[in-house]
Amino acid sequence: MIEKMEKIYIYSLRSQSTDVMEELLKRGVVQPVQTEDMLPAESAALLQPGESLDLSREENLLDRLQESIAALKDFGKKKGMFSKRPIKTYEELMDDQVLMDTISTCGKIETITGKISELKKELRNAEFRKTSLLPWKSFDLEAGAMKTQTCETLLYILQEPRTIEDIRREAEEKEVSLYAQQIYAEKENQYIAVLLLKKDEKQVKETIGVLGAREFSPEGVEGTFSEALSGLQQQITDLKQSILEQEKQLEQMAEQKESLEMASDAVKVRIQCLSGHENFLHTGKVDVITGWIPTSQKDAVNKSMERYDCFCEYKEPEKDEDYPVLMKNSKLVEPFGAITEMYSLPNPHSIDTNWAIGLFFFIFFGMMLSDAGYGLVLLIGGLCGAKFLDVGDGAKRMMRMIGFCGISTIFWGALYGSWFGDVIPKIAETFLGKTVEIPMLIDPLNEPMTVLIMSCVFGVIHLFVGMGIKAYIMIKRGDKWGALFDVGFWYVFLIGLPLLLTPEPWGTVGKIMSIVGAVGLVLTQGRAKPTIIGKITSGVMSLYDVTGYFSDVLSYSRILALGLATGVVASVVNIMGTMAGGNIVGAILFIVIFVAGHLLNLGINALGAYVHSARLQYVEFFGKYYEGGGKKFDPLKIKTKYVNVTEEK
Known part of the structure; x- marks a missing residue:
């Protein structure tokens, strides 16, 4: 669902406004907004604009810390793929004494890197000079005797x-x-x-x-060119040795890298906190902090503000006023929110349909990839990656979605009898000399029409759900007749058409439904036109939209195409892997081809399933009801790169 938002007004003493912003930063539930945009014009006119703080010192310090971290990146223990970011409390992260000590370390690193930079510059000059003199090495006349x-x-x-x-x-x-x-x-x-x-x-x-x-x-050459080259070579050797000695000093400081990273995050958080001051308006002694807050977070913010001399006021948005969009879903649906966000967030006055998007994306992805072995790889890889890899929230959500889609892929793959294609029968036949048959309910290669019909049926359900959501939105807004005219009559008409092809008495039912639906559409689809002729003409022309619905249904045939592609390529990989026979060489060759071939097939077809499943949502499904244009709720919160911040350890 879309979280309900309210405007928040915090009136704080100027002496405490930074502390208040710091508290909001820790909470991470308020999106600050330019104060004059949230206040009536007459109220804003009584206040003075906020001051833009000079953050150059903090930004310069952040650059210095980042450069020091970069200088140490090649030294010390490397972080593994599954290594976790250190966990710090806010107080530990922002400890001033630790920051000052780290800045001192940063200065030492800068001194060393400065020396290395100078030495490398001298080294480049010496090597360039050596290169320019080398062709004259055999010229044995001294430069002074020329x-x-x-x-x-x-x-x-x-x-x-x-x-x-x-x-x-x-x-x-x-x-x-x-x-x-x-x-x-x-x-x-x-x-x-x-x-x-x-x-x-x-x-x-x-x-x-x-x-x-x-x-x-030959300026600068003393003695013969050969002697000058010998001197340059010695100089180059000495410079390289000096650089190594300086780099050893950096290596000894590699253990300070974590402290530098923590200090970098601390400075970044401080910049986040201070940069919001320019949004304030004030009276001279009082700052007015304004923004958006989820209604569910009001009590928590009120409680956290009790320690400061401030007052919080809340107001609901105006009827047609847009506000930031924050979607709140269950753990099963939440990962599929990424599909919606890649397209566009819903209008705040619309509804959250991630449940439907997630359900159909789950089904279509599995039908398109349709191999149980590949599904197992996605399930294990996706869920383990989300649990053990130290990546951002967006990447974790994507991994969970891929893991969930692996479940659907296992289901459809088992239904089609595909486990890494036909690898089990191939292994049994080639290496064991036995015949093994994998049970299947549907054979896509021999029963493509069954899969095509099933794909189109799911497509019709998908489209009808989209139309139903449109009707729900219209009814929610008080337009019940519009829901009947623009959705209800289409339901009747579209259901009636295929029933015309069925035996009696359903054929008669289909005939009646088609006529009722068509008449209803002709009489209502032109209702916005000012003239009778315009109303009737628009109503008749609306019937041509039926071709669009048929075209939409045919789009779901891609489910069959991608499913067949996965299975056929997987079988070809298995055939290639068993071509060398059942001996040792054949077994080794089979393992190599099996791993490489199926990884490639999985990568290509999983990407295809992802793209085409998303396309069915964006074009066919969203085209029936979706109202985008929402702006993401972007609260002031701690954003760190190297450490995870928690309230308490």
Whole structure:
């Protein structure tokens, strides 16, 4: 059902407003709203706007803590898949002394990471320098001896397709004196040393520049290039050692990672608490905190506010006023709420139909996947994952839904005699030399029409339930005649049509129902039109909607298609697995193909069953009645990433 909501007004002394917000944060049942949106204009005009607090200090601290956590992520004990987040009380999480100690640790980590960053920068520069000098390693002239009083040596990098012969030819044509020698060559570049007279430097540079060669400067090189490379290699080794030493210091601090994570959550919670202040209006001494609260939580909030100097006032929403939507369902239905939320939350003035959505999604998913072995995997995997994996509430809900759908899959799979396809008969025949038959009530491969008819029958029931919900909503809103005209006559007409094809006396009953339904629709479906002709024309045209209903029913044939696909692929996997025979090699091959093939088939067809079951809800079912557009109830509550917060341990 959709929880009833009320407006809450909390009048608090300004000196206690932060404490009040903190209490609301712990309760997690109030959605704060901009105060002026909840008060009459004349009342809001008497109040002053709230102050937007400067949260830059907290946000900067949060960034620092996150960076420190990231710095330690590769060190210390790794968390396992089933490891649980630590449980802390609110007081433990928000302990100021612990936070201050952790900030000190954060500073130490920042110092170390700063050093590592500088060392890595130096290392990159040294490695880049080494790479640039490496091609000149065999050039044994010292850098300091490359210039004399009359001569000098220039170094060039020449790109293909140019070669050293082009330099010599260009120099000869321009009558420039030089001596060129290739030092090293690779795929695209040639490294060339050019000896020249100082007086010819300008001419030589112009001559070689025409060829697109780049001059290489040996600046910073002491001794020969080989000696410089040896020095760089030693520098690189020393830098790497220094980085390792700094990383060892980080490794020793890895045990502080949990404290940093807790501090990060504490700062995040503080930001959540303080950020709500800009929504307040105040008189100078009193803050007015406004929001939405489920009616069922009023007493709990009143009790928690008794310790503060504040007053709580509640008001019901106006007749047509929209309010946040919070759906409350049983443990069996609640997981299927995810299907509704992916589409759109219901209008707050509509009704919660998760019970119907969950029921039909449960049935259709099982019929589409329809393998008892796969159902067992989903049941065990889904429910165990929800119980043992430390994931968010949304993921847990999805896992529970998949687990429940596994039950339906087991039922339909057993009905069709499919346990990982026909793996049991195949194993018995191939490895035991025996013939085993699995009992089944329906064989989809040999009786596809039976499954198709069954799918369409479920489809008709699904559509009729949707129409019934529409009638209920209309009656609830006082439009009883509208429910009769827009739903009742369609029931009569649609039920009468197939009865026309049955033997007497049901054929006559169908004829009467069809006529009554058709006449009723013609006379009522155009009632909103202003003229008689418009009313009759719209009424007659409404009968064409019957094709839409038939089209909707045919959409449920996808249940047969997906069910057959699962079974056929599973059987093919089993055939491939037993092709090597019943020997040891065959057994090993069978295990590999069985696991890989069925996991792939399960993944693809479970996804298909999920998508198409949801589509039948969204298009066929919701199209009959659903009124979306609701906004999710989003209360101010503790949202943490690393720890779970509880009231008491």
